Amino acid sequence: MQTLKGQVAAPNAKVAIIVARFNQFINDSLINGAIDALTRIGQVDEQNITVIWVPGAFEIPLATKIAAQSEKYDAIVALGTVIRGSTAHFDFVAGESSSGLLNSSLAFSIPVGFGILTTENIEQAVERAGTKAGNKGAEAALTALEMLNLVKMIKE
Numbered sequence: 001m002q003t004l005k006g007q008v009a010a011p012n013a014k015v016a017i018i019v020a021r022f023n024q025f026i027n028d029s030l031i032n033g034a035i036d037a038l039t040r041i042g043q044v045d046e047q048n049i050t051v052i053w054v055p056g057a058f059e060i061p062l063a064t065k066i067a068a069q070s071e072k073y074d075a076i077v078a079l080g081t082v083i084r085g086s087t088a089h090f091d092f093v094a095g096e097s098s099s100g101l102l103n104s105s106l107a108f109s110i111p112v113g114f115g116i117l118t119t120e121n122i123e124q125a126v127e128r129a130g131t132k133a134g135n136k137g138a139e140a141a142l143t144a145l146e147m148l149n150l151v152k153m154i155k156e
């Protein structure tokens with residue numbers, strides 16, 4: 001039997017972080033978590049991290065697609081925060097963002113860490129941005145690196 005498990009360290013990886021300005025006060029914590037995890041745990045050189053800002057979570061998939069298409073990056077980390085309001089807007093923004101990211105990941109065979117919070121309220125978002133429920137930006141970053149290494153192993 002052969003078992004493949006991806007390591008997290010990826011010292012030579014080039015990583016794009018695509019992040020929304022909407023709800024920026026929460027996204028700033030997600031970015032901090034992602035960069036800390038990439039550099040401290042993943043051993044990624046800070047010079048090899050590119051941060052790309054977009055207006056809102058709805059715009060993350062297009063920037064992700066272009067970044068993937070450019071072949072300049074080995075992995076992408078998508079960060080944003082979608083908080084439910086009183087209309088159906090939440091469902092469209094959250095749903096389209098996640099399916100758009102998956103499409104690019106599959107179309108370009110590139111790991112995309114999904115760090116877009118989809119919460120009922122601001123408190124839940126704060127909890128997931130570096131307080132009592134961890135930091136989803138850091139988790140998404142480490143997942144992208146693990147998948148990057150795993151994909152290489154599967155191909156070898």
Ligand code: INI
Pocket residue numbers: 020022023055056057058059080081082083084085089090093
């Ligand atoms: N964008 C977000 O990133 N989070 C939200 O919670 C949000 N809400 O609630 O509206 C949001 N809307 C903006 C959207 O992502 C687009 O930028 C906008 O619709 C223009 O295309």
